[in-house]
Amino acid sequence: MSPAEPVKFYQVGSFAAGNRLVPAELRTVQADAARTNSLTSGHRACQGCGEALGARYVLDAAMRATDGKLIAVNATGCLEVFTTPYPETSWRIPWMHSLFGNAPAVATGVAAALEARGRSEVRVVAQAGDGGTVDIGFGALSGMFERDDDVLFVCYDNQAYMNTGVQRSGATPPAARTATTEALGPEPGNPFGQGKNMPALAMAHGLGYVATATVAELHDLEAKVVRAMELRGARYLHVFVPCPLGWASEPADTIRIARLAKESGLFPVFEAERGEVTRVSPIRHRVPVEDYLGLQGRYRHLFGADGSVARPDIVGRIQALADANIARYGLLEP
Amino acid sequence: MLCQIEGSRAVADTVVACRPEVVCAYPITPQTHIVEAVGAAVKSGALAPCQFINVESEFAAMSVAIGASATGARSYTATASQGLLFMIEAVYNASGLGLPIVMTLANRAIGSPINIWNDHSDAMAVRDSGWVQLFAETNQEAADLHVQAFCLAEELSAPVMVSMDGFLLTHAVEQVDVPTQAAVDAFLPPYEPRQVLDPADPASIGAMVGPDAFEEVRYLVHLRQLQALDRIERIAERFAEAFGRRSGGLVTRYRSEDARVVVVALGSIVGTLKDVVDVLRERGERVGVIGVTTFRPFPHAAIAEATANAERVVVIEKALSPGVGGILSTDVLSAIAEGKHRVATVVAGLGGRAITERSLLVLLDDALAGRLEPLEFLDLDRGVAERQLARLADVRRSGAIPENILRDIGVTGFAPHLGLAQ
Incomplete structure (x- = not known):
């Protein structure tokens, strides 16, 4: 089977399918010619950027869900830099960037001001990469969660500090090569640790809504944004966004890699309310983790020149992580 | 109205009279009494629809104020010492964004060694941040400066920090004529932001600025500060006319x-x-x-x-x-x-x-x-310093300097690592 075939099959059979197959009211926001284009064209993201794709879908869906009454707060990072090189901006919605670690708190301030000024119909989305979420912004995020401030916080997780040149973050997976976890020594790449499971941490705060999504299933991503905007209080959305630059992958493989992350079990896609998982997106066609890893240069040290697995010990440990996710979230259940 | 009142309370009552819309609070001595009293005013409903937010750090306190101010709300917080240093990144950010946040700084020393008492190290640490920094001589002036601070901040679109000496002023009870609501309302117009986050008029705030324009942006911050010199005097004069007493000025x-x-x-x-x-x-x-x-x-x-x-x-x-x-x-x-x-x-x-x-x-x-x-x-005990210098020259692991000095002056007496117990 050539690598292209599963993708083709998926485009027919999944939510990523063409809108012509679904009723008009279920079509994507992006299919609507009158969509906001919250993040409009001309920005400076890399080719194949998962974050730019994810942010466009998230914000356009949020704009439609709030009837255009939306303010976005952005942490420092790729999304901030590639959209607003002064004096240009790609944002067609009110948008603010303050600092790297304070987006959750700035968003709290925006929501508080709207409440104080009698404008609580205007809603607030805060967004950050994984560094701004799980590392430097974690304290502020946990505070915002605990207070249940009326903010949807979206993490675009590309698993490292890409804007500064691909350094390890608290969300970098085991064995991945980054500029600070080089593919050297007996255990190349990022060490195996406990990981920082941000969706689980969000659930532990008892939030009204926590969801994960990938840029491979954009209908699903939009639906989760819409669901989140139906609710008040703190909500959390964790979006898996491949990064061709940092992952040393082909720009054309961004969607495929996102899909394989889910289909391998490495990235569980689910929704949770008040700390309990309420819906899981099941794996449709389970794949071994090497199918996912093999498309990415950051795992090249695990493979031989012919593409065969050269470090079965390490790949086995990664497979065990996927298997644990599958068991924990019931990803293979119908 | 003249009353015997703690300095913190006089400032809190004055801040309440300025009708802030968002107040963020994180506790740090000796500033806590101020936000406690403002918080009570909000909780009682007297300051509705003001939002009082207990945040998880000073960094968040200033960040919440940034978000609120950028959304058009009159925003206030208070801090001191380590708290100011913990929020310093956001302190610079507020000024760069031109947000008219008012903050009370209950001046306190900075550690290590940890010390809760008064000096001006904290204010000096942010002297280049682009904030207007005012210093109160008395509790009357501390109260009055807050009314003037909101006025100045909002006229200039720049943040203003009012310093009052920790404990010496914050915890001192003395006679203060706390500005009345009617007088403050007559003096301080509603906040009209220069730029605001509003879906009806979308703006991108906080864009990245490179070498092509950064120097000009900073130069304009400098000019804004120079403009403040003039405005500070005028506001102090207007205040004297309205309230019948001189406070503030240069x-x-x-x-x-x-x-x-x-x-x-x-x-x-x-x-x-x-x-x-x-x-x-x-x-x-x-x-x-x-x-x-x-x-x-x-x-x-x-x-x-x-x-x-x-x-x-x-x-x-x-x-x-x-x-x-x-x-x-x-x-x-x-x-x-x-x-x-x-x-x-x-x-x-x-x-x-x-x-x-x-x-x-x-x-x-x-x-x-x-x-x-x-x-x-002033009043430096050189003998104590010289004993410690001699100790450092004598023994490489001669112990922590503050503890050694406290022992020298008889506050504590046990030093097992030096083999001498007194």
């Missing part, structure tokens, strides 16, 4: 016109210095005081004018730039004509050490007699 001058020796200082020590000046004046000595109410922007012209006739200028500093000495005195030096005066820096009152009238009298006698070194440390 500098306060006390018996300085014909003074041979002029003392320059910030904050509540100016009051003590006025008493010392009175004593010396009775003895026929020509001594005067200049209180720097506006520290940033620095009132160069006002300082130059006020010191023009003096032979000597003594700057009392409640802060120290290690390796340099004075901080305020470098500003004073830059303000006065080069070579015209002898300027002495006197570091005093660090970490809450009392600055007594007696010590100041000795100091000013020395100043009058021309005996002051360019850098003096």
Whole structure:
């Protein structure tokens, strides 16, 4: 089977399918010619950027869900830099960037001001990469969660500090090569640790809504944004966004890699309310983790020149992580 | 209305009268009484629809204020010492974004060693942040400065920090005429933001600026600060007309016109210095005081004018730039004509050490007699310092310096690592 075939099959059979197959009211926001284009064209993201794709879908869906009454707060990072090189901006919605670690708190301030000024119909989305979420912004995020401030916080997780040149973050997976976890020594790449499971941490705060999504299933991503905007209080959305630059992958493989992350079990896609998982997106066609890893240069040290697995010990440990996710979230259940 | 009231409470009541819309609070001594009282006003419903947010850090406190101010809400917080340092990234950000946040700084020392008492190290640490920095001499002035601070901040679209000495002012109960709601309403117009996050008129705030424009952006921040000099005086005059008392302004001058020796200082020590000046004046000595109410922007012209006739200028500093000495005195030096005066820096009152009238009298006698070194440390026990220096030269692992000094002066007595118990 050539690598292209599963993708083709998926485009027919999944939510990523063409809108012509679904009723008009279920079509994507992006299919609507009158969509906001919250993040409009001309920005400076890399080719194949998962974050730019994810942010466009998230914000356009949020704009439609709030009837255009939306303010976005952005942490420092790729999304901030590639959209607003002064004096240009790609944002067609009110948008603010303050600092790297304070987006959750700035968003709290925006929501508080709207409440104080009698404008609580205007809603607030805060967004950050994984560094701004799980590392430097974690304290502020946990505070915002605990207070249940009326903010949807979206993490675009590309698993490292890409804007500064691909350094390890608290969300970098085991064995991945980054500029600070080089593919050297007996255990190349990022060490195996406990990981920082941000969706689980969000659930532990008892939030009204926590969801994960990938840029491979954009209908699903939009639906989760819409669901989140139906609710008040703190909500959390964790979006898996491949990064061709940092992952040393082909720009054309961004969607495929996102899909394989889910289909391998490495990235569980689910929704949770008040700390309990309420819906899981099941794996449709389970794949071994090497199918996912093999498309990415950051795992090249695990493979031989012919593409065969050269470090079965390490790949086995990664497979065990996927298997644990599958068991924990019931990803293979119908 | 005149009442016997704690300084913190007087400030809190005044802030409430300014009708803030978002207040963020994180506890740090000696600022806590202020936000406690504002929080109670919000909780009671008296300040509705104001939002009072208990945040998880000072970094979040300033960040919430940033978001709220950018969304058009009058925003306030208070902090001190380590708290100011923890929020410092957001302090710079608020100024760069031109957000008219008002913050009370209950001045306190910075560790290590940890110390909760008063000095001005915290305010000095943010002197280049682009905030307007005002210093209150009394609790009356501390209260009044907050009304003026909101006015100034919103006129300029720049943040304003009101410094009041921790404990010396924040916890002192004295008579204060707390501005009434009606008077504040008449003085302080509603906040009209210069730029606001609004779906009806989408703007991108906080864009990245490269070498092509950054210098001009910073230059404009400098110009904005210079404009403040003028506005601060005008607001203080308008305040005097409305409230019948003088508070704020750039500098306060006390018996300085014909003074041979002029003392320059910030904050509540100016009051003590006025008493010392009175004593010396009775003895026929020509001594005067200049209180720097506006520290940033620095009132160069006002300082130059006020010191023009003096032979000597003594700057009392409640802060120290290690390796340099004075901080305020470098500003004073830059303000006065080069070579015209002898300027002495006197570091005093660090970490809450009392600055007594007696010590100041000795100091000013020395100043009058021309005996002051360019850098003096008031009431420094050199013997204690020398013992520690000798210990450091003797034993590599000679223990923690603060503990050794406390033992030397008899506060604690056990030192097993030195093999000596007293």
